[in-house]
Amino acid sequence: MFHDNMTTHWPNSVRRSKAAPKILVLARFPTNPASSQPRNIVTPTPPPAHQRLLNKSPALRARRRPTTLAALPVAAAAAAAVMVSAEAGIERVLWTEAEVAARVGEVAAELAADLRALPEPAVVVGVATGALLFLADLVRRVDAPLAVDFVRVESYGGGTESSGKPRITADLKVDVAGKHVVVVEDIVDTGNTLSCLIAHLEKKGASSISVCTFLDKPARRKVDIQLVGDGKFYSGFECPDYFVVGYGLDYAELYRNLPYVGVLKPEKYKKDSSN
Numbered sequence: 567m568f569h570d571n572m573t574t575h576w577p578n579s580v581r582r583s584k585a586a587p588k589i590l591v592l593a594r595f596p597t598n599p600a601s602s603q604p605r606n607i608v609t610p611t612p613p614p615a616h617q618r619l620l621n622k623s624p625a626l627r628a629r630r631r632p633t634t635l636a637a638l639p640v641a642a643a644a645a646a647a648v649m650v651s652a653e654a655g656i657e658r659v660l661w662t663e664a665e666v667a668a669r670v671g672e673v674a675a676e677l678a679a680d681l682r683a684l685p686e687p688a689v690v691v692g693v694a695t696g697a698l699l700f701l702a703d704l705v706r707r708v709d710a711p712l713a714v715d716f717v718r719v720e721s722y723g724g725g726t727e728s729s730g731k732p733r734i735t736a737d738l739k740v741d742v743a744g745k746h747v748v749v750v751e752d753i754v755d756t757g758n759t760l761s762c763l764i765a766h767l768e769k770k771g772a773s774s775i776s777v778c779t780f781l782d783k784p785a786r787r788k789v790d791i792q793l794v795g796d797g798k799f800y801s802g803f804e805c806p807d808y809f810v811v812g813y814g815l816d817y818a819e820l821y822r823n824l825p826y827v828g829v830l831k832p833e834k835y836k837k838d839s840s841n
């Protein structure tokens with residue numbers, strides 16, 4: 567809605583009025599060549615729902631601006647009413663945003679102490695896309711020299727069950743030969759993804775490999791995780807055997823943006839698993 571030729575405008579009458587709408591947008595259209603003054607014309611046209619709301623309420627009608635201005639908060643409220651929240655798919659919250667932040671801070675402190683003791687900077691390798699949020703929050707709290715890179719390992723397709731045959735679909739840019747690598751994962755489930763990745767990094771000559779996972783679901787483990795050299799296993803939370811989403815974890819690429827971790831409502835994936 568906002569673009570370069572729009573300016574936020576607060577006329578004096580609006581500033582004085584207690585009932586003033588919060589944002590007023592004045593669209594400046596190209597100057598009429600016949601006149602030295604720019605022509606200010608109202609945009610955007612309010613959507614029908616917004617218009618109906620305005621027309622119904624005498625209080626709002628009284629506050630309507632002259633025809634050159636459009637009040638946005640009412641339109642925004644009408645839009646929010648029809649928006650479907652990402653939270654609609656969540657059955658219950660396992661770890662709130664505050665609990666996640668506190669735990670990430672603790673893991674970061676533990677990791678930082680170990681990385682500071684290394685003779686040279688470690689390479690932190692995030693597993694895209696799930697580890698994105700965890701990695702970003704984690705490394706910001708690690709006060710130690712380190713490099714950051716990403717790999718993409720895919721095994722899930724769109725469902726909730728791992729195919730068991732992970733593939734590395736995007737490789738590292740940083741050379742890890744002779745380096746200490748910390749693999750950052752969103753969740754270790756069967757262990758297939760991580761084992762495949764550890765073998766890959768070992769082949770590339772990493773001198774030691776640690777794993778730092780936000781969630782660990784040991785109940786579902788099928789493959790033991792073999793760390794390399796002096797590698798350590800860091801874990802945020804032990805996760806019960808539910809399909810969880812949020813804080814980077816997805817179902818069919820959705821829900822990653824939730825700031826907390828929640829259990830996905832089974833009806834959200836029932837159709838897939840019955841196939």
Ligand code: IMP
Pocket residue numbers: 693696721722728732751752753754755756757758759760808809810811815816817
């Ligand atoms: P694994 O190979 O079975 O250990 O699976 C690891 C990957 O599967 C993780 O990196 C996640 O991307 C995904 N995954 C496993 N469990 C869940 C879950 O409960 N929710 C969302 N993604 C999951």
Ligand code: MG
Pocket residue numbers: 693694695696697751752753
């Ligand atoms: Mg993952």
